[in-house]
Amino acid sequence: MENKEKGSKEKQILAAAEQEFLTMGYDGARTTSIARRAGVTHAMLHYYFRTKEQLFERIVDEKFSTMSHSMFAIMGDPSLPVLERIIGGVESHFDFVAENPLLPRFVINEIVARPEHCDILHKRIAHVVGALYRELQLEIDRAAENGEMERVDVRMLFISIMSMNIFTFLAYPFMEPLMGELMADREQFLKKRKAENVETILRRIKKQKDAV
Amino acid sequence: MENKEKGSKEKQILAAAEQEFLTMGYDGARTTSIARRAGVTHAMLHYYFRTKEQLFERIVDEKFSTMSHSMFAIMGDPSLPVLERIIGGVESHFDFVAENPLLPRFVINEIVARPEHCDILHKRIAHVVGALYRELQLEIDRAAENGEMERVDVRMLFISIMSMNIFTFLAYPFMEPLMGELMADREQFLKKRKAENVETILRRIKKQKDAV
DNA sequence: TTTTGCATTAACAAAATTGTTAGACAATTC
DNA sequence: GAATTGTCTAACAATTTTGTTAATGCAAAA
Numbered sequence: 001m002e003n004k005e006k007g008s009k010e011k012q013i014l015a016a017a018e019q020e021f022l023t024m025g026y027d028g029a030r031t032t033s034i035a036r037r038a039g040v041t042h043a044m045l046h047y048y049f050r051t052k053e054q055l056f057e058r059i060v061d062e063k064f065s066t067m068s069h070s071m072f073a074i075m076g077d078p079s080l081p082v083l084e085r086i087i088g089g090v091e092s093h094f095d096f097v098a099e100n101p102l103l104p105r106f107v108i109n110e111i112v113a114r115p116e117h118c119d120i121l122h123k124r125i126a127h128v129v130g131a132l133y134r135e136l137q138l139e140i141d142r143a144a145e146n147g148e149m150e151r152v153d154v155r156m157l158f159i160s161i162m163s164m165n166i167f168t169f170l171a172y173p174f175m176e177p178l179m180g181e182l183m184a185d186r187e188q189f190l191k192k193r194k195a196e197n198v199e200t201i202l203r204r205i206k207k208q209k210d211a212v
Numbered sequence: 213m214e215n216k217e218k219g220s221k222e223k224q225i226l227a228a229a230e231q232e233f234l235t236m237g238y239d240g241a242r243t244t245s246i247a248r249r250a251g252v253t254h255a256m257l258h259y260y261f262r263t264k265e266q267l268f269e270r271i272v273d274e275k276f277s278t279m280s281h282s283m284f285a286i287m288g289d290p291s292l293p294v295l296e297r298i299i300g301g302v303e304s305h306f307d308f309v310a311e312n313p314l315l316p317r318f319v320i321n322e323i324v325a326r327p328e329h330c331d332i333l334h335k336r337i338a339h340v341v342g343a344l345y346r347e348l349q350l351e352i353d354r355a356a357e358n359g360e361m362e363r364v365d366v367r368m369l370f371i372s373i374m375s376m377n378i379f380t381f382l383a384y385p386f387m388e389p390l391m392g393e394l395m396a397d398r399e400q401f402l403k404k405r406k407a408e409n410v411e412t413i414l415r416r417i418k419k420q421k422d423a424v
Numbered sequence: 425t426t427t428t429g430c431a432t433t434a435a436c437a438a439a440a441t442t443g444t445t446a447g448a449c450a451a452t453t454c
Numbered sequence: 455g456a457a458t459t460g461t462c463t464a465a466c467a468a469t470t471t472t473g474t475t476a477a478t479g480c481a482a483a484a
Contacts, residue, residue, distance in 0.1 A: 009461085009462090023324070024239070024325070025237065025239065025240075025321070026240075027236070027237065027239035027240040028237075028238075028239040028325065030440090030441070030442095031441075031442065031443090032440095032441070032442085040462090041462075041463060041464080042441095042442085042443095043443090043444085043445095043462075043463065043464080043465095044461085044462065044463085046442080046443060046444080047461075047462075050443085051442080051443075052441090052442070052443090105320060105321070105324070107386065108317065108382055108383065108386065109237075109317070109321065111385050111386050112235070112317070112385060113236075113240065115385065118386070119389075122389040122390065125390070126389060126390055129390055130390075130392065153394070155391050155392075155394050156394075156404070156405075156408050159379070159380070159383075159387065159405070159408075160376060160408065160409075160412055162379065162383070163375045163376045163378075163379035163380070163383075164372060164375045164376065164379075166375075166379060166383075167371070167374065167375035167376075167378060167379050168371070168375070170320055170382070171320065171371075171374070171375075171378075173323050173324060173327065174319065174320065174323045174330070175371065177331075177334040177338060178334065178337070178338055178341055178342075179367050180342065180367075182365070182367050182368075192368070193368075193371070196368050196371075196372065197372075199416070200372055200412060200415075200416050203415040203416055203418075203420070204411070204412050204415055204416075206415075206420075208415070208418075208420075209421045221431085221432095242470090242471070242472095243471075243472065243473090244470095244471070244472085252432090253432075253433060253434080254471095254472085254473095255432075255433065255434080255435095255473090255474085255475095256431085256432070256433085258472080258473060258474075259431075259432080262473085263472080263473075264471090264472070264473090
């Protein structure tokens with residue numbers, strides 16, 4: 001064996017494929033380019049994965065799995081009081097997306113291009129997500145009963161949270177040149193943005209003195 | 213001439229290309245498929261537009277122009293009091309995206325794939341957008357001074373508005389199977405979602421009795 | 425009527441991309 | 455050490471996709 005670790009080339013190809021598919025999409029990706037990135041001949045790629053499609057499926061599987069984790073991050077820590085729980089959910093979801101900034105675009109594109117592909121993902125998580133919704137909704141209703149927060153539909157709340165957290169990264173390259181100094185320092189901007197998202201959600205669910 | 217209107221085939225091709233590029237992206241689009249959609253031979257397509265790239269540029273130009281309109285919709289009506297102005301901005305931006313639901317994904321993908329392409333767009337709107345920001349920020353500061361609303365950074369506010377409005381359509385196909393009856397009726401859901409976005413932004417900018 | 429020029433088609437050419445195969449080579453097993 | 459197995463390469467084949475061209479028709483101008 002050339003390579004110290006067994007399966008090293010296979011792993012190199014997978015890593016290169018992940019990069020390529022996440023940035024270029026299925027259609028934009030080139031098997032030759034993946035092979036080049038991985039430092040192997042392109043025959044090698046076909047040797048290990050047979051076809052571009054099969055290689056892609058491997059990446060999709062892994063990424064969909066990562067994706068479903070993010071849905072759970074958003075649920076927050078059930079041991080906390082509901083208000084802190086939601087805020088914690090916003091923060092951990094934001095951090096999750098920050099660590100996987102290319103994931104949302106990939107998933108969104110994939111779902112449009114190959115909806116049938118995604119049925120698998122949906123079936124895998126739909127009922128779990130549904131159960132979690134119901135559980136958190138009960139908590140919210142209880143807290144609302146006690147006047148601790150506004151009564152809201154948890155699904156709407158989740159959409160808002162995902163919207164603000166995910167869009168931050170989706171649109172970063174588009175916004176950056178339009179926002180002047182605000183986005184010049186990425187780290188600092190992300191910190192501010194996270195705080196802004198928390199604040200926005202917090203105000204959405206806090207009991208208001210004067211109803212709208 | 214076969215066709216009544218001059219340039220009919222050219223227009224047919226453009227319409228087909230718009231459909232194809234918006235849904236499939238540059239890499240996914242096929243010139244033969246565009247020609248088929250348009251009901252012309254694919255040689256015809258090359259006759260009118262020479263290359264796939266040139267045809268694509270035509271679509272990009274038009275779509276980027278549409279895009280910049282949406283940035284102005286979000287500014288609201290300057291003749292209104294600032295609070296109504298912002299709410300009106302949220303609503304008209306939502307409506308705009310609802311009428312161009314494929315646009316955001318197209319722009320986001322394009323900006324990642326061909327950043328240099330987008331410099332043109334940015335240069336075209338950066339200073340106009342900048343001026344509008346400053347104008348609205350002044351209004352906000354004045355209103356905040358009078359205790360009519362919270363003092364907020366208008367750029368952050370815009371990001372929040374765009375996030376929630378755009379993400380609704382970006383993620384619709386992903387969310388729909390996870391949300392049960394909430395999203396079953398698209399029209400009704402969009403109405404609810406628009407109201408939710410308005411409510412969320414409104415609460416973000418309303419003066420609170422007890423600060424956070 | 426002849427000419428000019430655009431629109432159109434079918435057939436073809438070129439390029440890019442994916443996928444295959446026969447065989448070399450090294451390591452492992454028997 | 456011979457046979458076997460899995461890894462790897464180079465060259466090639468097939469397919470898909472884009473782009474070209476030469477020939478034809480047709481409408482308006484001269």
